[in-house]
Amino acid sequence: MLFLESPIGVGFSYSNTSTDYDNLGDEFTANDAYTFLHKWFMKFPSYRTRTFYIAGESYAGKYVPELAELIYDNSKDPSLHINLNGILLGNPETYDAEDWRGMVDYAWSHAVVSDETHKTITETCDFKSNDTWSNEDCSEAVDEVLKQYKEIDIFSLYTPLCIADTASSDDKSLLQVMMKRKSNMMPRILGGFDPCLDGYANAFYNKLDVQKALHVSDGHHLRNWSICNLNIFDGWADSKPSVLPIYQKLIAGGVRIWVYSGDTDGRVPVLSTRYSISVLGLPVTKAWRPWYHEKQVSGWFQEYEGLTFATFRGAGHAVPCFKPSSSLAFFSAFLQGESPTSSR
Template sequence: MHRVTGERHWRWRDENGPSSLGNHEDLVTDLPGQPPVDFRHYAGYITVNENNGRALFYWFYEAMSQPDEKPLVLWLNGGPGCSSVGYGATQEIGPFLVDTDGRGIKFNNFSWNKEANMLFLESPIGVGFSYSNTSIDYDNLGDEFTANDTYTFLHKWYLKFPSYRKRVFYIAGESYAGKYVPELAELIHDNNKDPSLYIQLNGILLGNPETYDAEDWRGMVDYAWSHAVVSDETHKIITETCDFKSSDIWSNEDCSEAVDEVLKQYKEIDIYSLYTPVCIGDTASSDDKSVLKIMMKRKSNMIPRILGGFDPCLDGYANAFYHRLDVQKALHVSDGHRAKNWSICNMDIFYSWADTKPSVLPIYQNLIAAGIRIWVYSGDTDGRVPVLSTRYSISALGLPITKAWRPWYHEKQVSGWVEEYEGLTFATFRGAGHAVPCFKPSSSLAFFSAFLQGESPSSSRY
């Protein structure tokens, strides 16, 4: 197998003739600006509902080496309404990251496809390039709808890639995928009773995940106060007036005004990364001006999404890249004559989300009882789903501790702290924001490798 490179495009030439995968209809052969690599990748659509014309877009990268021997990992971003391709694949853990020129891509030396075959999915419909031809589908979006479509996607994807059908499988994701991932895992586990539907799910990996709405909110406001984002007075009002376990929390005016003050102060900085700069001139946060009022009208306890990130301008770079007609043609989403619209987050989905589980902790308990590995990690400079939220949620499970709180190491430095429970491992990443791999690419890859191998993160500095 040889690579043929030109000024801007790259493609495979297989001198041994076409293989079953090399000739695959979704093989990406001419992605503009792609660095030369020795693995194949595929992109395209899977129709999950023929009657309604509902189709989900995916981008799949074979492992860099020995793909036939390595597991398959599905990565999901959250929002709800945000793109796993725009975030996970090309800002965090995929082999090609959007470059700072806003038009091209560069190679990621710490891509997770060094350790596994990586599958990124834009889900649900309305996210990224995924769509439905039936408008009423968009009125039904929620957790259950998303889990069912993703489950259907997996089985239909296996028909396109049958060699992965019996492969060891993991699901990973971050943020609102803290709900997507366990819900999908439970659906797989429940349906595995039917041998014809069996998927060899071994574990789930969750980064800064939304888990339990009440504890997520409590952790968010406690973290904001403990990191000097809000005043003692604001925190005191919230502590005295907010019952985050109440379905009618926003009826208390003192509570809602104090929480609104937390969100107001977070608009001044990057809620996803407290100590890094914001993208000056970026107007993305203007969408969030009335977010709490919208939530109050919907009687929703979902935490609002406020746009931001490690390089706060990266979202704009991704937007420029995915709107390129030649990129869309290479990824099999356009015929090359007319570009499709793409956005990294569809806020209409967030505002209209019809169904959300207030807690996935009961699912954790079911998965633990089934022997499915659960690892949770938390970047400790994230204010959106902060480390306190995750610690409060895990504490609510009441799991016995098997290995006490201790530092874990990478390249002779403390990467964070870790505690192991019966059926669950929790780790922090020191100095990382919401999207941990953006901040700590090398240590997150090492952590991912330990997860796949079922080994504890390194407890030795040397």
């Protein structure tokens, strides 16, 4: 299993070519990740014939399909062939217009915003338009949604906030970015189950002995690590408004797509994902039904031609943080090419 820090500049990753940071965007990220994979398989050729899968969550809803498309398009060249079998996406950004619509509808349906705010957005916002935010009524109403989410954890509606200053200050700055820099590209933010998880991670990865163990430092000079690099967000060059055309290409090529959604996430909520998938118009092969883990309902799922969509009951944005055991069972089913367990 490979864990890739992507794009350059996040986590401990970096580039010695300073101009790379001026070119960051979806296309750069996909090409960079593909170059890494190609070189990795050249170094470890015994793995080249193994089945290969890509998984990610949140904005990786863009990264993963874009990388998968590069692999698929280059697979005819034997020297570049990677045996891609499937992709797995959690609470993924998929189609900007439907992601925004789902975020607003979810906030309203879960009593985060008023009927009046929702009505204003419904009447004045056209999320498919590049001029969405030029409408002042629309922009102010969406700001109201984000304002209300400042009071709770947008990634997990029903868990408490971390009261520690180190965590709350990051949350505030990130939401301010969302409010000030609205675009049809959904804002990217990280989250987790334990309300203070980000603070724990920040303390852990900024320890000299940890950095030395990870081979990112000599153990004498501390490298700064942060939960979110806002500089990358500010300079982002390009983002596909929709990766649904890539879904269609991959499905036609026999690549399995599984999409799952923690149903208490307000950031990329289950409604956003359902709206996006519905645009594809895929035939249903197995109807909506619950799936189980340890004799309890873990969520619901539906199978389409080439795509499986599942929910995780009571999970927020980063599903494995909330439901580790059922996540492992779901992940295992994906790798084995089996449906989630549909009986107790």
